[in-house]
Structures are given as structure tokens and as C-alpha cells.
Amino acid sequence: EVQLLESGGDLVQPGGSLRLSCAGSGFIFSSSDMGWVRQAPGKGLEWVSAVSAGGGAKYYADSVKGRFAISRDNSKNTLYLQIHGLRADDTAVYYCAKTSRDSYGYMQYWGQGTLVTVSS
């Protein structure tokens, strides 16, 4: 059974940093493209970032480019999202997802999400 477990969400002050983690199991993590999607409270879904299976290709939403960094450690079956310069509008539930081989946009499996709150 495919499982994705996010962690690292917290209450952080504006300008702060955070690293989110997503541990994968039940599939060959090193062969899977992965991504992050977020959802602000009461709002719609926003695609954030994606990374290829080997980690060589990385993609970002315009709203996070330069502040967020996606990475992965295939030896630990873990995906990361490093966030710097947190702003109030980064407050959201962050989901990691396993994408299909056909497209980064076809996210077949999702974690339960981790909440990031940016507030002073």
C-alpha cells in the first residue's frame, strides 16, 4: 500500500524558515516523480513544486520561486520542501503527492497534509 506521511508543519513568524518532509513507503520511491500542493484555509488548491525521480529536474510555482527549494533523499525515501522568507500568504496545508509516469500533474497518491501557519 502506498503511503505518504508529511511532517514539519509549524507556527512560524514572518520571515522565518521551515523544512517540510514527506516519507514515502509501499512503492519504489527512487523511481517516482514527486510534488507538493498547498491549500490556504478555506481556499482552493495551488500547485507548488515538483521534482523528477532522480532529483535532477525541479519545477516551481511563480509565487514560491526563489524562496522554496524542493529536494529528495532517495536513500531515505523522503521528499523535502525547504521554505525561506515565510509570508502570511504561505499559511496553508501542504500536501506531498506521488505523480504518475505520464505527467507531473497526474497525482495518484497524496499524504494527509501538514499545516504551516505564518503569524507573529
Place this chain on the structure above:
Amino acid sequence: DIQMTQSPSSLSASVGDRVTITCRASQDISNSLAWYQQKPGKAPNLLIYGASNLQSGVPSRFSGSASGTDFTLTISSLHPEDFATYYCLQAHSFPLTFGGGTKVEIK
């Protein structure tokens, strides 16, 4: 960036109704479109990929179609468990972009 305009933003329907939700892309996305269902407090669930391909395990009452830059999700006969919010996502080019969502509520 490609904009996805989803309509309606909400609708009220009864069990057994046929429901259609539309997304329009701001440019050609070559049918690289997915539909997701999300229930309150839960992660999204992939329903349709490639505009019209049913994801494994998704009931056949869900279907997707495309005409140029217009995409439609149809629920042929609404079941109680289908009351949720639906999102389209263009997967043609980065950055990927979601539509604004359609909340399907009980009439």
C-alpha cells in the same frame, strides 16, 4: 502562465442528477488535464487524467471530455458521496495551474 477558468464555482444538485463542470484553458494544453475531487479535511483524489481517462478505482459515473480548450467533467448520476469540491488542473506546462474549484452541494 496558463490560466484555468472553472465554472460554476458552486452548484446545488440532488441525488440522481446529472452534473457537469467546465474548465477553460487560456491556451492549448493538448488534453493534458486532470480532474480532482476533494472532501472537507481530506487530500484531493485523482478522478480523470489526460482529459478523459478514468483513474483506476473511480466509479464509471464520472467521465471527462474535451473540445479544444474547453474541458468537462460529468457525473452521470449524483451519489451522496459525490458531494465535494472538484478541481481541474492543467498538466501541459509549468507552472501547473488549478482551476478555482466547483463546490457541489446538496439541494
